[in-house]
Amino acid sequence: MSCITTLKEKGLKITPQRILIADVLHDGKGQYTAAEIIEHVQSKMPGVNKSTIYRNLDILEQAGCVYKSELDHEVVYHHDDHGHHHHLKCVQCGKVVDCDETLLAPLEDSVQKKYKFRVDFKHLVIDGICQDCLKLK
């Protein structure tokens, strides 16, 4: 669903800056760093302030349109639409391996049941130690 529609539903104002940010997130590759979003937005509308963009990314995150994950020393934002998968990140060598989403499903259920907390894992990053680094020990 369009981010703009969601914002409207929440009684938030539709500004040109917000439209541009939503456009970037809907387009293309589905994963952007804050710097990339800032660059794309400013290339279409020079002078847009970085605070505006950070603030709007937060708002979109709160609204549930955008997910944020910290991947290998970088924060990336992705739109809800793009399929989920997770990342296993080795804290020793920094390597990142993609990981199937079904792995997390049982956990979502148990947290939901036990704590009445709705978690919906999208692009979760799990820290650990990879096979290669374990061998080096």
Added chain:
Amino acid sequence: MSCITTLKEKGLKITPQRILIADVLHDGKGQYTAAEIIEHVQSKMPGVNKSTIYRNLDILEQAGCVYKSELDHEVVYHHDDHGHHHHLKCVQCGKVVDCDETLLAPLEDSVQKKYKFRVDFKHLVIDGICQDCLKLK
């Protein structure tokens, strides 16, 4: 186990700054923000640079002596010894609920088996939406 011993085993040098950092982490409450660690260390040895402390916290994390988690807009460091538990954090209201560690055990196993990745969850922070915020919708 003492952080200092671990550092020695890895061939790293034992400096007064590192000893102070390890002291803070071993003491007391078991959870410190970077700012608290900097303050404690500098109170015992004025002039220690913050970069030194950040660098050493990273090194201790890599060495597996210290765990780092992001809790409600704050990064906290804790020593390996202190018992684990996890946190469920509501992305809407910011509320944090403690959560039992047994919940994560099955996941540790499945990641280990399927991806040969050793994860050892300590003080994990899981984002979600709490019961109260769900009701408001």
Added chain:
DNA sequence: ATCTTTATTGCACCTGGTCGCAATTATACA
């Protein structure tokens, strides 16, 4: 006890992200 090597520290500077506040603008309503 001194020397050599290599890691570590302190320094100055940079970067990403945040905040308070005054100016601006989207929206609802007359």
Added chain:
DNA sequence: TGTATAATTGCGACCAGGTGCAATAAAGAT
């Protein structure tokens, strides 16, 4: 269409944390 009002923007200052580099100090060898 014009106006009121509350949200949003842009700005500048600010903060936490990180980096490159020259100076320093720990550890092992002599």
